[in-house]
Amino acid sequence: MAVKLIPPADDAYNYPLLIKQLLLSAERYAGDNEIVGGNNGQRFSYAEFVERVNRLANVLTEAGIKEGDTVAVLDWDTPRYLECFFAVPMIGAVLHTVNVRLAPEQIVYTMNHAQDDLVLAHDDFLPLLAQVKDQLTTVKSYMQLTDQAQAPEAPLETIGDYEGLLAGAMTEFDFPDFDENAVATTFYTTGTTGNPKGVYFSHRQLVLHTLALASTTSMNDNMQLMQSSSVYMPITPMFHVHAWGVPYVATMMGLKQVYPGRYEPATLLKLFVSEQVSFSHCVPTILQMVLSSEQAKAIDFSGWQVLIGGSALTEGLAKAALDRGIQIYTGYGMSETCPLLSTTWLPRNAADFDTSEQVQTRVKTGKPVPLVNMRIIDTNGRFLPHDGEAMGEVVVRTPWLTQGYLHEPEKSEELWANGWMHTGDVGSIDSGYTLQIKDRIKDVIKTGGEWVSSLDIENLISQHSDIELAAVIGLPDDEWGERPHAVVTVREGATVDHDAVVQFMQNFIDDGVIEKWAVPDTIKVVDEIPRTSVGKIDKKLIRSQLQSD
Structure with missing residues (x-):
């Protein structure tokens, strides 16, 4: 059946969803709010920012x-980076946010694969670029980014330093209209094998994601993350999924924004206090790092709202945060999804919950946000019931999903098999539409014919009062197929051994929460749990290290 189309008037304006439209409202709502650079003390009004x-x-x-x-941009989290978030795509170019924590050879690969033309690089990364510039096949020129009052001499030829060039530029630019489906950004997601994969997003996708994220962070009475009085400071790198897309929302709303530069606990905590930060987002390991620092002991965190994503929020960390006055929530998504798919949903009577109920609600992966269609499927691609019991792979549809991997059609087809994006995560969805991620498909442990979730075991271990962080992986076993093994970090001054953790886990066995075969065979205390370039627990490296022990 043909749908009915209404022809527009001859003079009607076909409003394209472009990133420039997000900038329209920034000055309207900002008032005297500022955009602050914690790395160099810069402060800009929104009028100055737009200029x-x-x-x-x-x-x-x-x-x-x-x-x-x-x-391409290689920088820490700065107001400069935020300016690039807008100016680059608004002229019709593509912004490549380079993951500066990748190995040098992977940085070269991503820059060649993205076919970068111009590179904006902080002083800290210019020596690396000077060493590899002959390997960069498409780059034509470089621009220097510096936090110093006077730009130091660069180790390679540049077109000039950022601030000097801006000072000499015109203050007006007529940003054009073009197709809203034009690519606006690209970046690379790292997998367990092979080279990083490029994902890309259009103007339309980023605008729709921004609107959905804005509504999600303010539509729940008990989760008002971004309002006109909020002070926003990201603790997720801007190269990682556009800092989860939050800078676009914060700018559209005219919020005070604080960009801390390079992530160091002392700097983050100083800015938290001096700028009165009210909302941040990060992966669990970063929050754990901040809370464990010596400076954090004297700080009152009451009123700080933190959205956790990237890895599972454990009950142990959730309780530790709540005990310090932090209102903590879970968000779920991935690089390929721009990233938002679901968030914690607190019922109206959540204020009446005791600590245990608060924790259990806040660690759940949450309800799909507006415009997200989410299902779970079995290994044959059949939809499973939303009864809270059936477990399957999470598949999604929503307007802001990457349409594929850059220049990799075969991997793109796998990602979008049967018209649904495959997340690679195993989860259940209950009758109230709440998603609970159980594990990554590749991290589920099959022992003695039973499936065991590494995330569930980590969550239980994390509730031990002396344990800060836990990571669980499966290793091959001749008798059982696989067996779980754990590495943990402990709180300052505490002593934990294998027997103590096993004894603690016995409580959950006795209560019927887990079976005895879910207790890890080994529990290794380490000074630091390996992390990926974006701060997630690096289970691939942990698996390799334990196998070589």
Whole structure:
């Protein structure tokens, strides 16, 4: 059946969903809010910020960047980076947010694969680029980013330093209209094998994601993360899924924003206090690092709202955060999903919950956000019931999912098999639409014919009062197929051994929470649990280290 279309008036404006439209409201709502650079003390009003975006657009155009070109950025979290979030895609170019924590050879691979034309690089990364510039096959020029009042001499030829170039640029730029499906950003997600994979997002996708995220963070009475009075500081790198897309929301809303530069606990805590930060987001290991620092002991965290994603929020960390006054929540998504898919949903009477109920609610992966269609499927691709018991792979549809992997059609087809994006996560969905992720498909442990969730075991171990962080992996076993093994970090001054953890886990066995075969065979105390380039627990490396012991 053909749908009925209403033809527009001859003079009707076909409003494209472009990133420039997000900037329209920034000055309207900002009042005297500022955008702050914690690394160098810069402070900009929103009027100054918009002017700087215009100046940067003129600088990029003068440098020869045109529609369809790719501009790479290697920087810490700064107001400069936020300006790039807008100016680069707004002129029709593609912003490549380079993961600066990758190995040098992987950085070279991603920059060549993305076909970068211009590179904006902080002083800290210029020596690396000077060493590998002959390996970069498409890069035509470099721009220096510095936090110093006077730019130091660069180890390779550049078109100039960022602030100097902006100072000499025109303050107005006529940003064009173009197809809203034009690619706006690209970045690379690392897997367990092979080279990083490039994902990409259009203007339309980023605008829709921004609107959905804005509504999600304010529609629940008990989770008001972003309001006009909020002070936002990301603790998720801006190269990682656009800092989860929150900077676009914060700018659209005109919030005070604080960008801390390089992540160091002392700096983060100093800014938290001095700038009165009310909302942040990060992976669990980063929050654990901040809370474990010496400076954190004297700080009152009451009123700080923190959204956790990237890895599972354990009950142990959730309780530790709540005990310090932090209102903590779970968000779920992945690089391929822009990233938001679901968040914690607190019922109206959540304030009446005791600590145990608060913790159990906040660690759940949450309800799908507006416009997200989420299902679980079995190994044959059949939909499973939403009864809270059936477990299957989580598959999704929503307007802001990457349409594939850059230049990799076969992997793109796998990602989008049967018209649903495959997350690679195993979970259950209950009758109230609440998702609970059980594990990554590759991390589920099959022991003695039974499936055991590594996340469930980590969650239980984390509730031991002397344990800070736990990671569980499966290793081959001749008799059982696989057996769980754990590495843990302990709180300062505490002593924990294998027997103590096994004795603690016996409580859960006695209560029928887990079976005895879910207790790890080995529990190794380590100084630090390995992390990936974006701060997640690196189970691939842990598995390799334990196998070589």
